[in-house]
Amino acid sequence: MAGLTIRNLVKRYGDVQVMHGVDLDIEDGEFVVFVGPSGCGKSTLLRMIAGLEEISDGTVSIGDREVNDVAPSKRGVAMVFQTYALYPHMTVYENMAFGLRQAKTPKDEIDRRVTSAAEVLQINDYLERSPRNLSGGQRQRVAIGRAIVRDPEVFLFDEPLSNLDASLRVQTRLEIARLHERLKSTMIYVTHDQVEAMTLADKIVVLRDGRVEQVGSPIELYERPANSFVAQFIGSPQMNFFTGGDVATGPAGYVDGDTLGIRPEHLIACDAGAALVSGKLELVEQLGEYALAHLITAQGSEFIAKMEKPPAEAYGDTLHFTAIPERLHVFSPDGLSKRG
Amino acid sequence: MTDRQRQIWIDRAAVTAAWIAALVFFFPIFWMVLTSFKTEGQAIQVPPLLIFEPTLENYLEIQERTNYAKFAMNSVVTAFGGTLLALLIAVPSAYAMAFNTTHRTKDVLMWMLSTKMLPAVGVMMPIYFLAQKFDLFDTRTLLVVIYAMMNLPIVMLILFNYFREIPKEILEASRMDGTSTFNEIRQIVLPLAWGGIASTALLSIILCWNEAFWSIVLTTTDASTLTAFVASFQAPEGLFWAKVSAVSTLACAPIVVFGWMAQKQLVQGLTFGAVK
Numbered sequence: 001m002a003g004l005t006i007r008n009l010v011k012r013y014g015d016v017q018v019m020h021g022v023d024l025d026i027e028d029g030e031f032v033v034f035v036g037p038s039g040c041g042k043s044t045l046l047r048m049i050a051g052l053e054e055i056s057d058g059t060v061s062i063g064d065r066e067v068n069d070v071a072p073s074k075r076g077v078a079m080v081f082q083t084y085a086l087y088p089h090m091t092v093y094e095n096m097a098f099g100l101r102q103a104k105t106p107k108d109e110i111d112r113r114v115t116s117a118a119e120v121l122q123i124n125d126y127l128e129r130s131p132r133n134l135s136g137g138q139r140q141r142v143a144i145g146r147a148i149v150r151d152p153e154v155f156l157f158d159e160p161l162s163n164l165d166a167s168l169r170v171q172t173r174l175e176i177a178r179l180h181e182r183l184k185s186t187m188i189y190v191t192h193d194q195v196e197a198m199t200l201a202d203k204i205v206v207l208r209d210g211r212v213e214q215v216g217s218p219i220e221l222y223e224r225p226a227n228s229f230v231a232q233f234i235g236s237p238q239m240n241f242f243t244g245g246d247v248a249t250g251p252a253g254y255v256d257g258d259t260l261g262i263r264p265e266h267l268i269a270c271d272a273g274a275a276l277v278s279g280k281l282e283l284v285e286q287l288g289e290y291a292l293a294h295l296i297t298a299q300g301s302e303f304i305a306k307m308e309k310p311p312a313e314a315y316g317d318t319l320h321f322t323a324i325p326e327r328l329h330v331f332s333p334d335g336l337s338k339r340g
Numbered sequence: 341m342t343d344r345q346r347q348i349w350i351d352r353a354a355v356t357a358a359w360i361a362a363l364v365f366f367f368p369i370f371w372m373v374l375t376s377f378k379t380e381g382q383a384i385q386v387p388p389l390l391i392f393e394p395t396l397e398n399y400l401e402i403q404e405r406t407n408y409a410k411f412a413m414n415s416v417v418t419a420f421g422g423t424l425l426a427l428l429i430a431v432p433s434a435y436a437m438a439f440n441t442t443h444r445t446k447d448v449l450m451w452m453l454s455t456k457m458l459p460a461v462g463v464m465m466p467i468y469f470l471a472q473k474f475d476l477f478d479t480r481t482l483l484v485v486i487y488a489m490m491n492l493p494i495v496m497l498i499l500f501n502y503f504r505e506i507p508k509e510i511l512e513a514s515r516m517d518g519t520s521t522f523n524e525i526r527q528i529v530l531p532l533a534w535g536g537i538a539s540t541a542l543l544s545i546i547l548c549w550n551e552a553f554w555s556i557v558l559t560t561t562d563a564s565t566l567t568a569f570v571a572s573f574q575a576p577e578g579l580f581w582a583k584v585s586a587v588s589t590l591a592c593a594p595i596v597v598f599g600w601m602a603q604k605q606l607v608q609g610l611t612f613g614a615v616k
Binding site for chain 2: 050051052071072073074077078079081082083085086087088089098099102103146150
């Protein structure tokens with residue numbers, strides 16, 4: 001097992017630079033999730049760690065060893081692909097054994113490792129089946145099994161759940177969490193789904209346009225986003241932003257031109273006198289457990305308030321909200337959080 | 341007429357047209373086989389005979405006067421040999437082009453295909469002299485090489501397209517699993533593209549089998565194939581229709597039977613079930 005150090009990592013395709021000097025430290029045994037919108041470079045970063053993309057500049061080290069010029073199979077990493085990428089002409093057993101056979105592992109050792117991985121993933125009944133005859137969830141387990149048998153120092157997951165349906169996604173997410181608990185290996189997981197990121201990660205790396213926006217634990221990112229991009233990306237429904245005339249009296253440190261961020265779940269209904277922000281009620285989404293009120297300020301900024309019960313007011317009426325100061329986020333015009 | 345009735349009429353018309361087209365294509369073959377069982381006299385009779393007493397005399401005479409088996413063997417060796425050689429060159433090339441595509445790959449393919457636009461007769465003299473120089477004239481080896489070169493562009497193009505259907509992630513997964521390039525081709529690419537390779541091979545074999553120009557130009561007796569054999573039945577005194585028909589039937593029969601048998605094997609069994 002080993003941690004991972006990335007220093008000033010750069011990726012260029014011809015003249016186009018897509019990674020702009022990424023620095024990252026991943027501890028041994030940590031579960032790290034790369035999130036960001038599509039095209040942010042999270043998959044490229046993962047593939048550079050895997051050795052499937054060449055490194056234009058900078059270094060990737062696994063443990064104490066720089067692996068820039070080491071073949072993918074010799075880096076001590078194993079990857080689970082979004083499309084599973086199982087070998088369609090081999091049985092489940094052969095799929096899992098393939099890498100070990102390439103490494104000329106003795107037969108009984110292969111057998112032992114495949115059987116034990118199959119037991120962990122509860123796929124021992126399918127070992128002689130071909131991938132074609134498996135469901136999406138089963139295929140995903142085989143793909144994970146193929147990674148486990150190689151006993152890697154670092155597991156790499158590239159959006160492994162995006163081809164599964166919603167209920168299976170929740171179930172497989174839990175299984176991956178359990179797997180990490182059990183194996184205690186370093187795992188790096190790429191997703192664009194912030195719920196997966198929040199639930200799985202010890203540490204989240206938010207990427208945008210080939211740059212790291214913020215690194216931190218899920219709760220740190222939620223409570224203290226470094227900038228408005230991270231604030232918007234983490235949390236669902238996303239954070240509301242108010243500017244200028246939207247805000248009655250801003251909190252300490254709030255000056256003209258700044259943006260005030262308040263999460264929908266932190267807005268508290270109040271009287272007009274105590275209001276921090278006010279808006280006309282446009283639509284209410286009733287979700288049973290809670291309701292989402294969609295509102296619009298006099299300035300025309302849309303925002304959402306998460307409420308325990310749907311408001312009694314009719315559409316078109318004005319509602320008033322406040323929030324406790326600790327829950328307020330102030331961003332300067334360049335998008336950086338003023339909290340520091 | 342309702343829409344439904346109109347649709348029925350359109351369907352019937354289409355089926356009828358298909359049948360007519362099929363019969364038009366089939367008729368010459370049918371007539372060739374029929375004529376091969378007539379006597380020379382019956383063969384040139386006008387109006388043509390449809391009902392007659394079939395005879396095997398043409399076949400027997402060919403068997404007596406010539407060595408059909410030798411020509412057939414030459415056809416088999418050159419068709420399979422040429423195809424094998426073409427595949428040996430095309431598989432690694434198509435692999436390189438399909439999985440390491442650059443913006444010039446399409447140009448390279450087009451350039452290779454453009455050599456097929458050249459009339460074969462244009463390179464007849466140089467190849468003829470080269471064959472003599474290397475002492476390969478009238479040998480099977482020469483035909484094998486010529487046939488391989490002749491089909492290489494098409495074989496490459498088809499394999500390239502089949503290989504590109506293999507999802508890239510599968511090859512990346514095998515790279516993560518530590519396969520060498522050779523093993524990657526042998527254990528991943530070839531099994532996955534097997535159906536495509538088999539049908540490409542079949543096409544190449546048929547093209548080689550039916551090739552006449554080079555066989556006639558570059559062989560005299562030892563390495564002549566069945567197409568040259570058929571051509572040799574054009575005697576100066578004129579054509580013997582019944583015998584030529586019998587010879588042609590003998591030349592076509594093996595490849596038709598082979599194609600019919602292989603057809604069932606060629607149904608692409610492997611769907612890429614592991615990738616959604």
